[in-house]
Amino acid sequence: MTAITVDLALDHYLELVGDGDEQAAVAHATALLDAGVPAQRVINDLIGATQRRVGELWATNEWGVAREHAATGVSERVLAAVAARTTVPATRGRLTLACVDGEWHGLPARMFAELLRLDGWRVDFLGASVPGRHLITHLHQTGPDAVALSCMIPTRLPRAHAAITACRAAGVPVIAGGRGFGPDGRYAQRLGADAWAATGEEAIARLATDWPPRWVADDPGTFLGDEEYTHLVRSRPQLIGNAMDRLPEVYPAARDYDQAQLESTAEDLGHIADFLAAALYLDEPEIFTxxxxxxxxxxxxxxxxxxxxxxxxxxxxxxxVDFPAAITTIDRAVAALPR
Ligand code: B12
Structure with missing residues (x-):
């Protein structure tokens, strides 16, 4: 049986993950390795595809947050089991891989770390939410060939910019990845990353054949945020507080909200503020829309x-009202909502 013909049995695996059945999920993945399926395929097409499915099930409210968390925990264990079964000598260079400050999606980056390791890189995986200054300290201590920076949600882009700027100032080129950098990675380029890749495989091909990058990004050091961005970030707590105070008056149903509903409403308002800030920072209203x-x-x-x-x-x-770009950005997003 060749690796191509092995059925990954995705639906069955999703059931195991959804039941939090760690042992059976690990056994499923390692059986695939035994059947000759390359570890890269197990990582991308089994673990990755299932995580994307988990995201859809959460978004459509078919799975609650607890089930998503449990499933992600199982995926982490499966990934660790696959990694433990596949040792590859580090014959290329050394890379640092980190999630941007405030970015808690550590698993996609961990998956990418394993793909790199399987390709012969030595990877220092720093995990989720790495503050910029600690990242730079690490670079000075280890002297990697490149930094791989992971960002899954656009709200973290201003921090990604600070990290990219600091890494490049330290003389280390940056490859950016993760869906937060936007369609075609267009925000990665705006923020001065030396390279961007849509997928882990693409990044690996690029690093193997076309690295260090031949072109040098424009100086990314300029702070992109203007007065509006700065105001929004500074006044975030008041913005949410005032909105919550006014809510019962303009939306009477909120008068009966319990504590949990109030908290999740405040959280949603926080997301509105954060996505609006990211859109203003990059001058990309689409982020908000x-x-x-x-x-x-x-x-x-x-x-x-x-x-x-x-x-x-x-x-x-x-x-x-005194911030025209913010108003235009909000109005544009509202206009795009279905009636
Ligand atoms: C699990 C999960 C979480 C977990 C993460 C736990 C963990 N340990 O990772 C937790 C609960 C923390 C979480 C939180 C949130 N999440 Co979440 N999450 C997910 C979910 C379901 C799976 C993530 C995952 O594992 N993906 C797996 C892999 C397969 O994704 P992948 O992108 O293909 O991975 C490859 C590439 O990204 C690439 N790659 C990764 N890093 C890098 C770096 C470089 C340099 C390169 C080249 C490549 C590269 O390599 C990977 C392997 O090939 C996704 C759904 C999804 N579609 O991803 C939502 C998702 C990303 N989350 C989402 C949201 C909204 C949130 C929250 C805001 C929710 C909330 N209300 O609080 C918070 C934000 C937290 C934060 N500040 O970071 C949304 C984002 C939507 C958007 N508008 O951008 C998604 C898409 C869910 C959805 N369907 O809507 N989440």
Missing amino acids: DFVGWTADVLISRGVPQGALRIGLRLVRDQL
Whole structure:
């Protein structure tokens, strides 16, 4: 039986992961290795594909947060088991891999770390949410050939910019990856990364054949955020507090909210502020429009009335009347919402 013909039995594996059945999930993955399936395929097409499915099940409210967390925990264990079964001598160079400050999606980066290791790189995996200054200290201590920076959500892009700038100032080129850098990695380039790759495999091919990068990115050192961005970031707590205070007046259903509902509403308002700030920082209104569209779908699947999101956006907008870019960005996103 060749590796190509082996059926990964994704539906069955998803059931195991959804049941939190760690042992059976590990046995499933290692049996695939035994059947000749390359570890890279197990990582991308079994673990990765399942995680993406988990994301959809969470977004459509078919799975709760606890089930998603448990499933992700199982995936982490499966990845560790696959890694333990596949030793590869480090014959290439040394890379540092880190998630941007405030970025808690550590698993995609860990998957990429294992793909790199399988390709012969020595990888220092620093994990989720690495503050910029600690990343730089690590670079000085280890002198890697490159930094691989992972960002899964666009709200972390201002921090990604600071990290990219600091790494390049330390003389270490940066390859960026993860869906947070936008379609075609367009934000990675804006933020001065030396390279970007859509997938782990693409990055590995690039690092093997075309590294260090021949072109040098423009000086990324300039702070992109303007006065509006700075105001939004500084006034975030008041923005959320004021919106929560006004909520019962403009949305009477909120008068009966219990503590958990109030907390999740405040959290949603925080996401509005953060995505708006990222859109302003990069001057890319689409970041906010995409977020609002995505949030509308998530709320609909949770039975939250359509009007609630519009009201949340209005409560934020009302406080930003003196900030034309913020207003335009919000209005654009609202206009794109289905009626
Ligand atoms: C598990 C999960 C979490 C876990 C993460 C735990 C962990 N240990 O990783 C937790 C619970 C922490 C989490 C939190 C949140 N999450 Co989440 N999460 C996910 C989920 C379901 C799976 C992530 C995953 O493991 N992906 C697996 C791999 C397969 O993804 P991949 O991108 O293909 O991986 C490859 C590439 O990314 C690449 N790669 C990765 N890093 C790098 C770096 C470089 C340099 C290169 C070249 C390549 C590269 O290599 C990987 C392997 O090939 C995703 C759904 C999804 N589609 O990814 C949502 C998802 C990413 N999360 C989402 C959201 C919204 C959030 C929260 C904001 C939720 C909330 N309300 O609080 C927070 C934000 C937390 C934060 N500040 O970081 C959204 C993002 C949507 C958006 N608008 O951007 C998603 C898409 C869910 C969804 N369907 O909507 N999440």
